[in-house]
Amino acid sequence: MRFSAVLNKKIRRFMVGKFIDSAKVRVRGGNGADGLAKLGGVGGSGGDVVLQADAEESLDAFYKRWRRVPVVAAENGQPSARKRIFGHCGAASVLSVPIGVAAYRINDKGGGLMVGELNEIGERLVVAKGGAGGGPDNDFKGEKGEATFLQLDLKLIADCGLVGFPNAGKSTLLRAVSRAKPKVAAYPFTTVRPEVGFIEYPDKTKVSMADLPGLLEGAHLNRGMGHSFLRHIERTKLLVVVVDAEGFRLSPMHPERTCLQTVLLLARELELYEPTLLAKPALLVINKLDRPGALEVLENVRQQVDLQVADPEALLRDVPEEMRPSQPLIFRHVIGLSAHQGPEAVGHLKQLIKETLGEQIAQPDEDDYLISEKNN
Missing domain, CATH: 2.70.210.12 (GTP1/OBG domain)
Structure with a gap:
């Protein structure tokens, strides 16, 4: 080895x-x-x-x-x-x-x-x-x-949860939009326990955001931190999916995934753990937009997401079965960010988060009194 x-x-x-x-x-x-x-x-x-x-x-x-x-x-x-x-x-x-x-x-x-x-x-x-x-x-x-x-x-209680593979920039994003100070470094698995920050608005409104440990392919089987991650997003009202514009590759021994494939893989892991998670409102953040070719990736992903509104199966036709969810996440907005962008871009994201949460109609959660073996 x-x-x-x-x-x-x-x-x-x-x-x-x-x-x-x-x-x-x-x-x-x-x-x-x-x-x-x-x-x-x-x-x-x-x-x-x-x-x-x-x-x-x-x-x-x-x-x-x-x-x-x-x-x-x-x-x-x-x-x-x-x-x-x-x-x-x-x-x-x-x-x-x-x-x-x-x-x-x-x-x-x-x-x-x-x-x-x-x-x-x-x-x-x-x-x-x-x-x-x-x-x-x-x-x-x-x-x-x-x-x-x-x-x-x-099970973490937060208004929105940051979802993504390791090193996608979730911790950096949390620091940018809130006062939380999670550990940030240029290697995977920086976040090893949930970190909660609060987004504060001029009207005194506060929104809690949780930075959670990065997922791995096979998380629904409890690989990596698997259930330790997925359990915490069950109570969040909004998913903020964060992906690297260059895609994701855990190590040289793992396959390289494009940005769009990363989005679909995340949706599949959520679905295999708990299908109802795909029904949650979601925002998609394409991070590290300062990388070469990132703007083209952002535009392509936006086009694909817009296309699925008219044709929900469009994203899934040419996707290998191992990374294909039964349905894709429905994103309310797709935005691009980079570490070099100023407060204007971050402020735009904060406003979209507030607006998306405000659009939700409060619904009582279904009683779930059974624990399955996946939680053991």
């Missing part, structure tokens, strides 16, 4: 290891205590295990805190006694989690049922109820608390 390939493999392993947006933990509600039948005494109920959204918490910290703990249990209730007819209830165990976490109960087959989501500061969710204390209804025998394995998936 070539040295470059070995180095690339080690870099990717290091980066994936540092990116934690999913964690598993076993939880158990406290057991209810026995009552005292001859005196009519009622035992205390067990405490609940509760998740609480905390703006200062991260899933990395949660994972490190609980990964070696066999089970996170709430306190058991206290039994009824002659000196205390009503036993004390057990204290709840409150686990801090970041905002945007979805909790699932995992079954034996690896799938599970959604318990709920935590999307606001201070919001609470009971994930394991404590057992009832012993009393007349249960023959004065305390009941065991619920026990389950939980999977916590962090």
